[in-house]
Amino acid sequence: MTTAGRRPLILNAGINSTGYSAKSWRAEGRPWDRFLDYDHYLEAAEIAHSGALDALFISDHPALQRDNTSRPIHSFDPLILFSALAANVPDIGFLLTASTGYNSPYNLARRLATLDHISGGRVVWNAVTSFNPDVAANFGRDSLPDRVERYRRASEFITVVKQLWSSWDARAEGFPRADGALWDDASARRIAHDGEFFHVQGPLNVPPGPQGYPLIAQAGGSEQGIDFAGRHADLIYAPLLSIGAARGYTSDVRERALAHGRDPQSIRFVPGLVPVIAETKAQARTLHERLNGHDGEESLIGALVRRLSPALDGLAAHDVVDPERLAPVPGQRGPVGFTRAFYDVARSERITLRELARRSEGGHRLVIGTPDDVVADLLEWWDTGVVDGFTLQLPVLPDDLRLFVDEVVPRLVRAGARLDHYPQRTLRERFDLPLAENTPQLT
Amino acid sequence: MTTAGRRPLILNAGINSTGYSAKSWRAEGRPWDRFLDYDHYLEAAEIAHSGALDALFISDHPALQRDNTSRPIHSFDPLILFSALAANVPDIGFLLTASTGYNSPYNLARRLATLDHISGGRVVWNAVTSFNPDVAANFGRDSLPDRVERYRRASEFITVVKQLWSSWDARAEGFPRADGALWDDASARRIAHDGEFFHVQGPLNVPPGPQGYPLIAQAGGSEQGIDFAGRHADLIYAPLLSIGAARGYTSDVRERALAHGRDPQSIRFVPGLVPVIAETKAQARTLHERLNGHDGEESLIGALVRRLSPALDGLAAHDVVDPERLAPVPGQRGPVGFTRAFYDVARSERITLRELARRSEGGHRLVIGTPDDVVADLLEWWDTGVVDGFTLQLPVLPDDLRLFVDEVVPRLVRAGARLDHYPQRTLRERFDLPLAENTPQLT
Numbered sequence: 001m002t003t004a005g006r007r008p009l010i011l012n013a014g015i016n017s018t019g020y021s022a023k024s025w026r027a028e029g030r031p032w033d034r035f036l037d038y039d040h041y042l043e044a045a046e047i048a049h050s051g052a053l054d055a056l057f058i059s060d061h062p063a064l065q066r067d068n069t070s071r072p073i074h075s076f077d078p079l080i081l082f083s084a085l086a087a088n089v090p091d092i093g094f095l096l097t098a099s100t101g102y103n104s105p106y107n108l109a110r111r112l113a114t115l116d117h118i119s120g121g122r123v124v125w126n127a128v129t130s131f132n133p134d135v136a137a138n139f140g141r142d143s144l145p146d147r148v149e150r151y152r153r154a155s156e157f158i159t160v161v162k163q164l165w166s167s168w169d170a171r172a173e174g175f176p177r178a179d180g181a182l183w184d185d186a187s188a189r190r191i192a193h194d195g196e197f198f199h200v201q202g203p204l205n206v207p208p209g210p211q212g213y214p215l216i217a218q219a220g221g222s223e224q225g226i227d228f229a230g231r232h233a234d235l236i237y238a239p240l241l242s243i244g245a246a247r248g249y250t251s252d253v254r255e256r257a258l259a260h261g262r263d264p265q266s267i268r269f270v271p272g273l274v275p276v277i278a279e280t281k282a283q284a285r286t287l288h289e290r291l292n293g294h295d296g297e298e299s300l301i302g303a304l305v306r307r308l309s310p311a312l313d314g315l316a317a318h319d320v321v322d323p324e325r326l327a328p329v330p331g332q333r334g335p336v337g338f339t340r341a342f343y344d345v346a347r348s349e350r351i352t353l354r355e356l357a358r359r360s361e362g363g364h365r366l367v368i369g370t371p372d373d374v375v376a377d378l379l380e381w382w383d384t385g386v387v388d389g390f391t392l393q394l395p396v397l398p399d400d401l402r403l404f405v406d407e408v409v410p411r412l413v414r415a416g417a418r419l420d421h422y423p424q425r426t427l428r429e430r431f432d433l434p435l436a437e438n439t440p441q442l443t
Numbered sequence: 444m445t446t447a448g449r450r451p452l453i454l455n456a457g458i459n460s461t462g463y464s465a466k467s468w469r470a471e472g473r474p475w476d477r478f479l480d481y482d483h484y485l486e487a488a489e490i491a492h493s494g495a496l497d498a499l500f501i502s503d504h505p506a507l508q509r510d511n512t513s514r515p516i517h518s519f520d521p522l523i524l525f526s527a528l529a530a531n532v533p534d535i536g537f538l539l540t541a542s543t544g545y546n547s548p549y550n551l552a553r554r555l556a557t558l559d560h561i562s563g564g565r566v567v568w569n570a571v572t573s574f575n576p577d578v579a580a581n582f583g584r585d586s587l588p589d590r591v592e593r594y595r596r597a598s599e600f601i602t603v604v605k606q607l608w609s610s611w612d613a614r615a616e617g618f619p620r621a622d623g624a625l626w627d628d629a630s631a632r633r634i635a636h637d638g639e640f641f642h643v644q645g646p647l648n649v650p651p652g653p654q655g656y657p658l659i660a661q662a663g664g665s666e667q668g669i670d671f672a673g674r675h676a677d678l679i680y681a682p683l684l685s686i687g688a689a690r691g692y693t694s695d696v697r698e699r700a701l702a703h704g705r706d707p708q709s710i711r712f713v714p715g716l717v718p719v720i721a722e723t724k725a726q727a728r729t730l731h732e733r734l735n736g737h738d739g740e741e742s743l744i745g746a747l748v749r750r751l752s753p754a755l756d757g758l759a760a761h762d763v764v765d766p767e768r769l770a771p772v773p774g775q776r777g778p779v780g781f782t783r784a785f786y787d788v789a790r791s792e793r794i795t796l797r798e799l800a801r802r803s804e805g806g807h808r809l810v811i812g813t814p815d816d817v818v819a820d821l822l823e824w825w826d827t828g829v830v831d832g833f834t835l836q837l838p839v840l841p842d843d844l845r846l847f848v849d850e851v852v853p854r855l856v857r858a859g860a861r862l863d864h865y866p867q868r869t870l871r872e873r874f875d876l877p878l879a880e881n882t883p884q885l886t
Binding site: 025026032033036038062063064065068069072074075076077079080081083084085086087088102103104106107110111114115117118134137138139140141142168170171176179180181182183184188198199200201202203204205206207 | 468469475476479481505506507508511512515517518519520522523524526527528529530531545546547549550553554557558560561577580581582583584585611613614619622623624625626627631641642643644645646647648649650652
């Protein structure tokens with residue numbers, strides 16, 4: 001607990017590739033191919049640990065990205081990279097992305113449980129359904145299944161995984177028995193799952209670990225995604241671009257949680273946050289333009305208009321954006337979360353096109369300014385109690401993470417919003433999320 | 444090279460569970476549940492590293508074993524455990540088992556390639572087809588596919604994996620291009636594999652690492668397995684119970700390699716070896732009995748007869764075993780390698796039932812005696828040049844590995860058969876196995 005008697009503000013940090021900025025691979029003074037160097041990730045992890053950040057995050061698609069000029073994202077497999085980092089860096093958690101579309105429940109349950117043991121209870125599984133057709137083509141599928149099928153499969157997958165995670169109680173009372181038996185059919189139960197997508201006998205060959213089993217994270221923004229998050233997620237990192245939008249989204253998800261019989265307070269919201277920090281606000285704004293390859297605000301605004309075209313066509317920089325221009329399109333194939341975030345912010349406040357171009361980066365919320373500006377922004381959000389923390393996406397790794405840990409984190413600690421150490425052993429304890437008594441059954 | 448100008452004797456060490464002995468989980472002075480403790484594996488790995496052993500080995504089945512009184516084997520997932528150990532222990536290799544039956548080529552190729560990068564080129568993939576029906580039932584299969592189908596799938600799997608491993612040359616000349624492109628369709632090629640079992644587009648999102656790509660290990664003993672090993676394996680750890688049997692087996696495999704267009708000398712044979720070491724030979728023999736829960740040689744022999752029944756029924760301890768009693772049964776479902784090893788040893792020498800009971804443990808070759816006895820045995824094999832080294836299976840971990848490293852390894856170094864350090868960076872260099880120029884095509 002903080003001095004204010006609240007749970008500390010959660011801060012996770014994304015460590016994909018060379019940073020969150022598309023041009024981060026070309027940052028001066030750093031090798032372009034550091035995304036293939038383990039020591040690069042280790043350095044980022046150690047910086048994050050020195051600031052007592054809560055967890056490292058890696059998003060993932062098992063395919064080579066189409067854009068061959070942007071930072072080379074999604075190369076090293078997150079399971080492998082995080083297993084290595086867990087052996088080198090103590091305390092910090094690992095928010096690990098793995099697809100329910102392209103793994104099998106037994107292997108993934110076992111791999112996550114193994115890492116949860118080895119790390120001492122520091123794993124969060126970010127369960128994604130994968131919307132990328134190139135991924136489907138790497139796994140024998142001619143086309144991407146539709147969103148409804150993807151989420152139906154995801155929900156069955158996660159239910160099977162949780163059943164497997166609690167299928168073998170290796171330290172059950174009375175074991176090992178005097179006759180030398182390490183388990184029996186009661187302490188190691190078959191789950192005998194026979195569902196639409198999966199047929200899994202069990203039990204799992206790895207018993208529960210220090211935090212029981214891993215936490216579940218989700219970012220769903222579609223109707224299916226929000227329902228899925230309400231049903232399964234412990235941690236949600238959906239993009240939320242204003243406090244008003246965050247209020248609406250978190251309340252929607254908590255309602256779904258309640259409808260699924262869960263405690264609506266048992267979910268932690270940690271939306272994405274992209275800090276662009278410099279010594280003055282003006283310098284930070286210039287840096288923001290340069291990070292995207294622009295030489296001024298006009299060019300920055302033009303890029304946003306082109307990217308969302310035709311939604312914002314014809315607007316001037318000072319025009320307030322009519323939210324209906326950003327309303328989600330039914331049948332959208334890609335991820336709905338980022339589209340919805342734009343729509344929600346325009347509904348929750350009068351935002352001009354110029355402000356919108358400074359509000360989000362790669363879909364997540366931007367905060368541009370001095371370290372004090374960033375601290376003020378984070379504390380303003382924290383004071384409302386609407387979210388529990390943030391998932392940082394630093395423009396250039398590892399340098400911007402160093403800057404954040406050196407300049408922003410100590411101010412948050414002094415303000416009583418963060419601790420400068422790790423008081424709990426497992427991530428479940430740190431996030432105050434007790435293990436559910438019951439394993440979910442398929443409905 | 445050794446002082447004798449030869450490649451040093453290869454020594455790998457199995458580190459499954461609590462040791463190779465079925466009763467190893469109950470060893471005095473060690474917690475029974477150390478198979479769930481990362482530090483247990485780390486201690487074993489560090490001992491092996493202190494003896495400059497070449498690689499650690501973990502066999503695997505993704506299922507809880509049926510026998511609930513034997514050491515709890517195959518719990519932690521090898522990919523995860525070895526990724527953590529690679530971050531903590533330098534130099535030593537990782538001989539990692541993963542099934543071609545229950546993984547997808549893209550994920551596995553990517554995970555192994557990632558570990559190969561992170562470890563600096565220290566990965567060997569032990570490609571197994573999995574013969575355990577409980578595994579099939581954990582992955583949605585009602586029954587185990589037959590051996591012919593399993594090996595057909597394995598061969599297609601491994602060919603796809605090798606194509607993926609060489610599909611993206613991230614450091615191709617001219618990249619990154621002046622226009623900012625990190626690759627093009629020539630340096631990152633689709634493999635567009637469309638086969639019987641797999642349909643994979645590619646390219647892989649991880650380029651080749653320090654040793655190009657991982658080595659391949661195999662243990663096949665069946666006709667299909669030997670052909671597969673001759674076609675794909677760099678390292679073979681099949682059980683070989685006598686020098687004569689080893690001569691026959693290695694020459695069979697090299698013939699198959701030649702038939703598949705490979706250099707027959709590009710395969711390293713490292714059969715299993717179970718050392719049971721004590722201060723005197725008599726004490727070592729008693730220890731061997733006790734490790735199996737027997738109180739004398741008679742009980743030990745009786746157990747072998749029961750295990751192979753009816754093959755050896757009615758034989759007395761001093762009777763020479765007629766090899767025809769041990770001839771493989773057509774249509775055998777389980778692994779053929781261990782059965783074949785018994786057959787081959789009885790064909791290659793006149794062996795009594797008593798000697799046979801002291802010749803193998805869990806299928807692999809036993810050597811029972813003082814450290815000097817073990818050294819003499821290893822040097823005798825090494826002098827023949829028939830095999831390249833051994834895959835050690837120590838009865839109780841980590842203690843028997845410590846004993847081996849302290850008492851046997853220094854004598855082998857003094858005899859000029861081993862080095863006491865790691866002169867090469869990658870395992871491929873250490874085993875003198877140049878990367879093939881061409882990626883195999885499906886035939």
